[in-house]
Amino acid sequence: MSDAPATPPAPPAAPPGSARLITAACALGLLGIGFSLAHFVWPGPLLFALFMIVGQGSFGLALLLYVIAIFTDLRRKKVL
Amino acid sequence: MSNEGLFSGSTENVMRWVSGAGILLGLAAAGILIVVLLRKPEWRVSAHAKWALLVGLLVLPGMTMLSGNVVGFHKVKNSCTQCHTMDRWVNDMRDPKSTTLVAKHFQNRWIPDDQCYTCHTGYGLAGNIQAKIGGLGHVTHEYVTGVPDVIKIHRPFNVDTCLHCHGESAKYLKIEQHVDAEMKPKILSGELSCFECHASPHPRKQP
Numbered sequence: 001m002s003d004a005p006a007t008p009p010a011p012p013a014a015p016p017g018s019a020r021l022i023t024a025a026c027a028l029g030l031l032g033i034g035f036s037l038a039h040f041v042w043p044g045p046l047l048f049a050l051f052m053i054v055g056q057g058s059f060g061l062a063l064l065l066y067v068i069a070i071f072t073d074l075r076r077k078k079v080l
Numbered sequence: 081m082s083n084e085g086l087f088s089g090s091t092e093n094v095m096r097w098v099s100g101a102g103i104l105l106g107l108a109a110a111g112i113l114i115v116v117l118l119r120k121p122e123w124r125v126s127a128h129a130k131w132a133l134l135v136g137l138l139v140l141p142g143m144t145m146l147s148g149n150v151v152g153f154h155k156v157k158n159s160c161t162q163c164h165t166m167d168r169w170v171n172d173m174r175d176p177k178s179t180t181l182v183a184k185h186f187q188n189r190w191i192p193d194d195q196c197y198t199c200h201t202g203y204g205l206a207g208n209i210q211a212k213i214g215g216l217g218h219v220t221h222e223y224v225t226g227v228p229d230v231i232k233i234h235r236p237f238n239v240d241t242c243l244h245c246h247g248e249s250a251k252y253l254k255i256e257q258h259v260d261a262e263m264k265p266k267i268l269s270g271e272l273s274c275f276e277c278h279a280s281p282h283p284r285k286q287p
Contacts, residue, residue, distance in 0.1 A: 043155035049219040
């Protein structure tokens with residue numbers, strides 16, 4: 001029998017919900033970037049309006065989901 | 081030395097640089113996001129993924145959105161002339177025979193560029209934000225809700241727009257009414273519109 005110290009218990013695995021949040025955040029981020037790239041290439045009132053409403057809206061939502069995922073992760077690891 | 085070229089300080093050139101930077105930053109952010117999406121779900125919730133997303137979802141797209149706002153806002157300043165709704169007003173402005181105030185300002189190059197935007201936007205940051213919100217409303221009318229039958233100014237024309245250039249100029253101060261003790265405060269407060277005495281900037285009846 002060795003006296004090797006016991007390895008600390010691994011933190012609980014991340015729930016699938018967290019992965020889904022990150023996936024949704026990435027998808028929404030891509031949507032927002034898509035609209036911003038489109039309006040860089042074809043500048044015009046319609047694409048600018050879509051960039052302002054849909055593009056920046058989805059980007060904001062992506063950021064929110066990302067923050068929620070991090071917050072959830074920190075809560076799970078009992079940091080918060 | 082020419083003012084044109086890759087490194088000229090003209091607004092258009094600066095906007096080209098900002099556009100280019102925005103496209104590069106956007107592509108880099110999209111690349112990071114696609115890589116994260118292509119990895120296994122377990123990796124997506126790892127600390128590595130979170131750090132990658134800090135750059136790919138916060139820093140780079142944030143800068144892309146910022147440059148998008150700067151460029152987009154600059155490019156749509158002359159977009160009033162792109163919708164047929166405004167053709168009648170724009171045609172009057174460009175008509176060499178027209179004697180309306182707006183035509184005079186255009187023909188004499190008193191306002192060299194973005195004439196609609198310059199007069200119909202308040203000065204300062206608040207004016208820009210107001211114009212941005214107003215512009216979104218105009219695009220919604222054009223593409224979604226339909227253009228109203230009667231086109232009219234949303235709110236009374238702000239006297240500061242005229243006074244920004246004309247106020248305190250020698251020619252302005254020579255006019256007795258402009259410096260009259262009773263009328264001056266009314267003019268400055270906007271109680272007395274410039275167009276009470278001066279001709280309407282646009283044709284009175286819809287042209």
